[in-house]
Amino acid sequence: MDRQISRRDLFDGVAAVAACAALGRHPGAAAAAAGGVTVGDALTARGLHQPARSQGLRGNTPDSLGVAHALRDGRFWERAGTPEPTGESYDLVVVGAGISGVTAAYTWVRHDPRARVLVLDNHDDVGGHARRNEFHPAGRSGPLIGHGGSRALYAPSAWSPDGRDLLARLGVEARRQDEHGDAGLYPGLRMHDGVFCDRESFGTDRLVVLDPGATTAQWVGELPIAAQARRDLVMLFDDPPDWFPGLSDTGKKERLAGLTYAGFLRDVCRVHPDAVRFCQTMPNAAWAYGSDALGAIDAWAGADRFTYPGFAGMGLDGTRPSAYNARRVARRWAAPDGEVYCFPEGNQALVRMMVGRLVPGFAGATSMEEITTTSFDYGRLDRPANQVRVRLSSPVVLVRNDGPPDAAATATVGYFDGHRVRTVRAGAVVMACWNAVIPYLVEDLPDEQKEAMRQAVKLPVVSATAQLRGWHAFQRAGIRRARFTGAYWVTAELAPPVSAGSYRCPRGPAEPINVHLVHTPAVPGMAPRDAAVAGRRRLSGTPYDRLEYGVREQLTRLLGPWGFDPARDIEGLTVNRWGHGYAPEYARPWDAFHPHGPFPADTARRRFGRIAIANADSVPGADADAAVSAACRAVRDLRNARGAVPG
Structure with missing residues (x-):
């Protein structure tokens, strides 16, 4: 248990949060300023923009959230200085490079092929919650790829018209999953779901296999x-x-x-x-x-x-x-x-397919068959000659209409580049970030709209991907997935058997494989919004090494009786910490206005002059289709408004 994992980047979240609080500015600011480069440059130099360096603590890291927290706490502008214009002007600026933001850019350019577009994001990768985790185990030809958040297309046959249109334009055929996956792999090896009754719930640890052939009395009889x-x-x-x-x-x-x-x-x-x-x-x-x-x-x-x-x-x-x-x-x-699992990396494939078509040279290929295994050049994202530029590690700190909202023809967008605030001019702005942060960026929004946005309290989720040298222990235990009844990580699941193009999923228990674990920090006994806030507070105080140890410890408790050794069998680990994870959906019994309304999201997503609101919070819905449909609606709102760019 005390042997180091060979392939990971140790990032102590608590230490970085403390440093951020002390500086009152972006955690990468000091290093960036010392070298005369931006945070994005510094991260590129450290290799964090390369897909292969995706291990350690990822997701909503202190690097990505430091500026947003400083804005929230009223500390940012005390030291930020006067914003400095870059002299850049764009037809559209998008705040957020997740599924919703990139879809907004892709849709805008489809309507106006000559438009200049800038996409800004506070993270060091595209995709938002849709992340790719990549490992390079010995003895495998090519990388082993997994998801780090948004993992599948949910009910694609019932997607919105906008969502189905996007999939068609990208050439993603969800019905072709049978060609890429092997739904019979685990059942063919007599591996089923299981439930692990843990000592946190029942005072003892016991795995019970949920064999479809067993009667209820048989498997219930094994529960402690x-x-x-x-x-x-x-x-x-x-x-x-x-x-x-x-x-x-x-x-x-x-x-x-x-x-x-x-x-x-x-x-x-x-x-x-x-x-x-x-x-x-x-x-x-x-x-x-x-x-x-x-x-x-x-x-x-x-x-x-x-x-x-x-x-x-x-x-x-x-x-x-x-x-x-x-x-x-x-x-x-x-x-x-x-x-429907179409890609081993989950829904980040959709984002990279769109970015690859918007930014020449970013992706070696953009088809459904090749996107998983092609090469990516992150150095191409923000070149001056690009018609569409994607600027990572650049948290937005201000968005305002240039004049009264009902008459403004342009807007100003400011972002923090690591040591100063830079501004650009925009003909239109799509806010594809979280609703809860928008009131801090668009300060002159109507109070009613700000309050509606604050109702969208995202639920925290932690998604860990552990790369194992083999999965004999899972096979001997007879499980492919286990639900824990009360331990820290609530599920542990072998990677879905999905292949894509030349990428082939593991098919035998001697092969390296990814196992995905989920932790949900929401505190039991509270309403979801209160539980999310309390859980996020706990999560922010949890260092990476504790998360790493928990993965080792729970997998050992689950699989130890079947020969699992964490020091030998865990070869890589990525923890994707989404403190602001799932978009909250309206649900009973908590939302008394559901289903009859009025709905806070209707107020929250109102266009405000040259500024439109996208992101899944504005639907609300915790799936890729919600993000896509919100982006398309925001683009329509802007293009239908007075003075919209023709095309």
Whole structure:
């Protein structure tokens, strides 16, 4: 357990946060100023712009958030000095190089092929939450690639018209997953899902394999829980009664809309506390919070063979969603495809395909078959000759209309380059960053709009990718994925068997493979927004070495009985820390205005002069389609406004 992982970059988050607080400016400012270069230059010199250097602590690092936190705390402008114009002028400036921001740039240029566009981002890579994790294990021909956040296309057959149009233009055929993946690989090796009843929940560690061929009584009988809890779980899965007899279908769903799933189990089903505890982490990986916060109406809609039991006896109409269901849950009725894994790196492939078409020389190829294995030249992103420029490690600090919003023909955008604020002129601006940060950047927004934006409190998520030298222990244990009932990391899952072009996924347990782990910091027992804030505060005080140790320790507890040795078997590790992760969707019982409105997002996404609002928060929805549709709407808002660029 104490042997160092051979391939990683150690980045102590707590130390960097402390340094940032002391400086009151971007964590890279001192080094950049000393060398006379920008933060982007400094990061490039350290190799962090190269895809192969994607290990250690990534995501919302102190480097990427230091300036935003200084703005929030009122410290930034005390030392920033007077903004200095660069003399640059663009038809469009986009704030944020995630899926939404890059889609906005791509869509704008499609309408106006001659437009000059600048994309600014506070991170050191494109993609936002869509990240690529790359490893180079010995004995493998080519890299081993995984995702670091946004991992799949969710229900692409039910995407918005804008989303489906983008996929078509990029040549992404989601239905072709069977050509790239091998859904039968793990089942063919008798590897299934499992649940790890950990000592944090039940005082002991025990892995139970959820074999589809086993009866409920068989696998429940292996759980280290009270005898009454076992009887209750068998009843919930196999023969639950109608908990609301005499109510209509609509009445029953209204009752469920007022309950959390844990509350439903505890107060309606009145099951043993161990049964409630067993179900607590069922939604965490998908929702970033537990059953104590998940609405019972959404649990009903997501129930399956091993998940969210208790509803089968109520006779609910399952042919269509309830009006009270959250957006993503309602979409499952219109989409039989669920999550579709098209790329081993997840949805960052979409971003790189778009950037490759916008910036000459950035990508060696941009097709679906070649994007995973092609080369990338990050030095091409911000060349003066580019029609479209992407400027990384450049956090935006001000956006304002040049004149009254209803009459302004241009806007000014300022960003911090590592030691001073630089400004550029824009014909239009798309804000594709988080809603919660926009009020600090666009200070003259109407108060009503600022308040609506502050309602979008993102849920923190940590996604770790550990590169293993082999996966015999998983095979011997009989699992491909495990849910933990109460430990720090809530899931551990072998990489989906997805190939792309010449990239081939691991197919035998002797081959190196990635295992993905998820931690959801939201604190149980609170409403999602409060839980997110409290969890993010805890996460900011968690150093990288503690996260790394936790990965080793939990994988050892899970797989140690089957021969797993962390010092030998873990060869690389990337921790993608998304303190501001999933966009919060409107859901019962927390959002009383859902589904009838009015909705804060309607107010938050109003165009303000030359400034339009994109990003998934403005939908809201925690998936790539939400980001894409928000970007396309923002572009339309600007182009339909008075004085929009023709084309």
